[in-house]
Amino acid sequence: MSEIIFLAIIGLGILLCLLRMLKGPTASDRAVALDTMATITTALLVLLGSFFGRYVYLDVALVYAVLTFVGLVAIARFLEKGI
Amino acid sequence: MHVIGTIITGIGTIFLFIGGLGVFRLPDVYNRLQAGTKCTTLGAFLTIIGVGIMHPGWLPKTLVIALFVLITNPISNHALGRASRRSGVPLCDRSVVDKAKEFEEYKGKG
Numbered sequence: 001m002s003e004i005i006f007l008a009i010i011g012l013g014i015l016l017c018l019l020r021m022l023k024g025p026t027a028s029d030r031a032v033a034l035d036t037m038a039t040i041t042t043a044l045l046v047l048l049g050s051f052f053g054r055y056v057y058l059d060v061a062l063v064y065a066v067l068t069f070v071g072l073v074a075i076a077r078f079l080e081k082g083i
Numbered sequence: 084m085h086v087i088g089t090i091i092t093g094i095g096t097i098f099l100f101i102g103g104l105g106v107f108r109l110p111d112v113y114n115r116l117q118a119g120t121k122c123t124t125l126g127a128f129l130t131i132i133g134v135g136i137m138h139p140g141w142l143p144k145t146l147v148i149a150l151f152v153l154i155t156n157p158i159s160n161h162a163l164g165r166a167s168r169r170s171g172v173p174l175c176d177r178s179v180v181d182k183a184k185e186f187e188e189y190k191g192k193g
Contacts, residue, residue, distance in 0.1 A: 013104070026112065061148055065148060073158075080165070
């Protein structure tokens with residue numbers, strides 16, 4: 001059961017990104033923190049699938065990665081020149 | 084096989100934590116972007132591949148997820164960096180060189 005230690009370390013990383021997202025001076029800081037948090041969450045979902053022994057979590061991680069990519073490109077476009 | 088997968092997953096997890104720490108600690112948007120894209124891409128790749136090595140039946144789908152993260156994470160981070168540069172987010176005080184500004188001056192000179 002070494003997955004519990006890994007989940008704790010990843011949770012600490014997500015917590016630090018969340019603090020930056022609450023604290024960041026500009027909107028770009030919050031977007032960067034959100035992007036980092038989303039990639040860490042993809043790895044966290046795969047690790048949770050290994051922890052519970054369920055294969056379905058891999059599908060959830062794949063769909064989460066696709067939706068994160070599309071959403072972040074949209075946020076970047078909005079920050080660059082507006083809608 | 085399980086031991087090798089656990090070791091690779093542990094290395095990836097440490098990289099993910101270092102990425103989060105860099106996003107919290109570094110002084111500037113661009114420095115944070117560097118920490119947030121490099122550490123996180125390598126960490127997520129190693130973590131997902133390590134889970135695939137732990138359970139050998141899951142290896143094809145974990146390979147697909149890892150390749151997708153490896154391709155799309157630099158693209159979205161590059162778009163974010165270009166957007167924050169063009170919307171005028173300033174560099175931090177301790178920066179010594181600004182190549183984008185020099186390039187704009189060079190381009191304006193013809």
